[in-house]
Structures are given as structure tokens and as C-alpha cells.
Amino acid sequence: MFATQLIRKSALNGRAQMLARTAPMTTAVKTGYEEYWMPFTHGRKFKAQPRLFHGAEGMHYFLEDGSKVVDGAAGLWCVNAGHKQKKIADAVKAQVDKLDFCSSFNIGHELPFQFSRKLLELVPNRGFGHVFFTVCGSSAVDSAMKIALAYHKAKGNASRTRFIGRERGYHGVGFGGISVGGISANRKAFAGSLLGNVDHLPHTHSIKDMAFSKGQPKWGAHLADELERLVTLHDASTIAAVIVEPVAGSTGVIPPPEGYLERLREICTKHDILLIFDEVITGFGRLGSSFGTEKFDVTPDIITCAKGLTNAVVPCGAVICNSKLYQALADNADSDKGATIELFHGYTYSGHPLAMAAGLATLEVYEEQKLFANANNLAPYFQEAIHSLKGLPNVVDIRNLGLMGAVELSPVPGEPFKRVIDVFERAFDKGVFVRGSGVNIAISPPLIVNKIQIDQIFNTLGEAIVESAKYM
Numbered sequence: 001m002f003a004t005q006l007i008r009k010s011a012l013n014g015r016a017q018m019l020a021r022t023a024p025m026t027t028a029v030k031t032g033y034e035e036y037w038m039p040f041t042h043g044r045k046f047k048a049q050p051r052l053f054h055g056a057e058g059m060h061y062f063l064e065d066g067s068k069v070v071d072g073a074a075g076l077w078c079v080n081a082g083h084k085q086k087k088i089a090d091a092v093k094a095q096v097d098k099l100d101f102c103s104s105f106n107i108g109h110e111l112p113f114q115f116s117r118k119l120l121e122l123v124p125n126r127g128f129g130h131v132f133f134t135v136c137g138s139s140a141v142d143s144a145m146k147i148a149l150a151y152h153k154a155k156g157n158a159s160r161t162r163f164i165g166r167e168r169g170y171h172g173v174g175f176g177g178i179s180v181g182g183i184s185a186n187r188k189a190f191a192g193s194l195l196g197n198v199d200h201l202p203h204t205h206s207i208k209d210m211a212f213s214k215g216q217p218k219w220g221a222h223l224a225d226e227l228e229r230l231v232t233l234h235d236a237s238t239i240a241a242v243i244v245e246p247v248a249g250s251t252g253v254i255p256p257p258e259g260y261l262e263r264l265r266e267i268c269t270k271h272d273i274l275l276i277f278d279e280v281i282t283g284f285g286r287l288g289s290s291f292g293t294e295k296f297d298v299t300p301d302i303i304t305c306a307k308g309l310t311n312a313v314v315p316c317g318a319v320i321c322n323s324k325l326y327q328a329l330a331d332n333a334d335s336d337k338g339a340t341i342e343l344f345h346g347y348t349y350s351g352h353p354l355a356m357a358a359g360l361a362t363l364e365v366y367e368e369q370k371l372f373a374n375a376n377n378l379a380p381y382f383q384e385a386i387h388s389l390k391g392l393p394n395v396v397d398i399r400n401l402g403l404m405g406a407v408e409l410s411p412v413p414g415e416p417f418k419r420v421i422d423v424f425e426r427a428f429d430k431g432v433f434v435r436g437s438g439v440n441i442a443i444s445p446p447l448i449v450n451k452i453q454i455d456q457i458f459n460t461l462g463e464a465i466v467e468s469a470k471y472m
């Protein structure tokens, strides 16, 4: 049963909680919680009333008192196979005992080679030939940008140094990533220190033209033509690469308009500009396929990924590259006796044995449990469930694709994020964890989710939205 059918009944039960919530929020920090500087967090608020998880299994987190919270966010878009998958845990445990660390600088071990091969099997016949391992999504993005620059230089096009990102894009927190990213707050915090040679495409979201679209909106393919305008402005000879998320995730799930990615690909090819798909969220089954490139049948030159790469059990990122990129750098190194190293870039933890063991086991779990197919099969149900929230108070848009979706709420005047925080807290207190992101509530459950859990997520979210509307 979908959300709107259940809301009236359960909204009455939430009365006591609602009254408790109207008490003023203290920001006094609880003793013992001062030292940890939390990322992207209103730390004083959190530390006044910490929400701490003590365990997790499958679709659930556990609180200290043993109560269960449904994980409607796959942790942070990353625990795609669900929590505590035995095969992955066992692989990591065994690897610690066998080879805990080995550098990848001029020495190595078997696992990164095996894992690269397996990753390339996920995207067959698209020209990808090499994988570079990093430590997270941010380092994957910055590595991809460096690879793009190095490629053009190796090909004798050293003037191609400009990057084109997109408004409302999120590409992590490295200086490369925030420069090509399009989240104003992240940019403003470091304005003046961003990379200079960057321009941005317009984002593709328009409430006027596409509100409540199911899946890919029909409107908006023409926005890709803005790339032609930027090429005319800067000249193709100055542009190294375009980077976009196939579906923008962190800024509120924005699926690409039909035909948009295809058009970007055409323009990049025409002008010899590399196309980078940042698939840190859209990779590993989130859209019901291995990557967005398979889902949309559009092939970039580089894919960046992380998160679901290891089911988040060990931090890791990867840059999957078209063969021509590695080849150009290898040829360049061969032709210059002083430059034996192909790429002047790498991390102590590139190809870390624990991450590689986790990643190999994760790919086996995806395959054995047919999780990409499960996501694909459930996507229509998920779509109907999320769109059943249409018509609830303050809901101004709903977007979805695969097993990712967002409900956009109208902001409280002068306090744009207050409503989303309130809805997030109400849903959490009712046992469902979703992600508040600006004016959006984002939902991205692990791919092991079933219909009953999808109902629970959206019924609870609906209740929280209705209750919250009574107070703001």
C-alpha cells in the first residue's frame, strides 16, 4: 500500500512526538563528543543530541537500545549490497591475515590486476582498457582530471587545460572537484582558490518544464547545446574535458533529459574533448545496470567511481579509462628516455590489498545475488511509491530513476533547509533513515530492498511530511 493511503491513520499516532519536537533545541555540546570534527555537519546541533548507530545488517541500522532503522540511503549512496555482507567481510578478514599492505609504486600484488580485469568486464565493448585506483570519489575525480590533462599533453595538445563542469554538479571535495562542481555553498567557502580554467554548463532541472516527471524528463535535451556555445567562447583547443554525473545525485537526483547525454557525447567527439562520467553514485547497480554508461548507452572516455565499488566496506575509488588514454601516456614515456613513469600521480593506498579484496568480493555478491537485476525489476515499483507522495503539503517536485529518487520541499522563507531537516528527523524517529540534501529528501536504498521495505520508507516519509507541515 502506498504512502498517501496510510498517512491519515498514522499521523494521529505521531501526536506525542510532535509535541516533544516543539521544545526548543539546545546547542550545548554533550560531554565526550567535542573532539571529532564532523564532515559536512552542523556539529554543535548533532553533538547536543547525537544520533549514533551501533550496528547494521542487511537493510537496517541498529540503535543503542536495539531498535531498527531502515537504511533508505544505503549509508551515503554506497552500501549497495546492504550491510554486513558475509562474503565481503570474510574476504577482508582473510586479506588482513595474508597481506595487509603493499605499495603499488613499482612493486605490487595480484589483486589490483584481478580487480581491474573484473571491473572492465562490467563495461564490455566500450573501449575501456585501464583502471587507476584511488582512495575515494574525490580523489577519483581529481585523478581523472589529471589524466585528461596528461593525455592531451602527451598528444601534443598542451593548451587543452580547461574543464567544463555543470551547475548543481557534485564531484567531491578536492580542489579539482569543487572547481568543476556546481554547488554554490561548497564553491563560496573556498572562492578565490578554485582552479581558474573552468566553466560550467547550465543544470538541467526546471520545475516549470518538468515537475513530477517519472524517470528521464522529456524536456531539456537542448541544454547540451550550451556546450557548443562554450566551445565557441573558449575555443576547443583550450578544453580538456567535460565532466558530468549521468544523474546528478547530491543536489537532489536530477535525471538527464532524454537525448541530453547523447548530445553531449556528440559535441565532445566533434571537438576532441574528453567526456568524463562521474559515476560515484550511479555506478554499481543504482540505476539497475552496471553503470550509467550502460543504462543510457552513452560511452564516456573516463568513468570515475567509488562507494559501491567496495560496498563501502573499505574506502576506495577508481578511474576507468579508455585504452587510448593509457596508450598515449605509455607512448609518450617510451619516446622520452627521461620520463619512464607514465603518470606522475598516485596514492600510498592505490590498489590497497584490503580495498581490492573487498572490491572483488563485492562484485561477486552483486553477481551471485543478482542485485543489479533486482534494482532494475523494482525500479517501476519504487517510481510509483515515490510519486504517491505527490499532493502532500509542501511537495513541489518528485524525481526518480532506478533506485534513486528525491522529494523536493518548498523552503521555509528565510530558513531554506529547516523543513527538510525537520522531515528527516521525524522520519528517523519513526525508524526510517533518508538523506536530507538542501531542499530535497533523497532516497537510495541498498539494492537488496524489497517491496515491503519500499512501502515502509515512503509511508513513513509521507507521515513525516504531513506532520511537519502542521508546524511550518
Ligand code: PLP
Pocket (backbone or CB within 6 Å): 136, 137, 138, 139, 141, 170, 171, 172, 173, 245, 249, 250, 278, 279, 280, 281, 306, 307
Ligand atoms: N562524485 C560524486 C558524483 C559524488 O556523489 C561524490 C560523493 O558523494 C563524490 C564524487 C565524492 O566522493 P567521496 O565522498 O568518496 O570523496
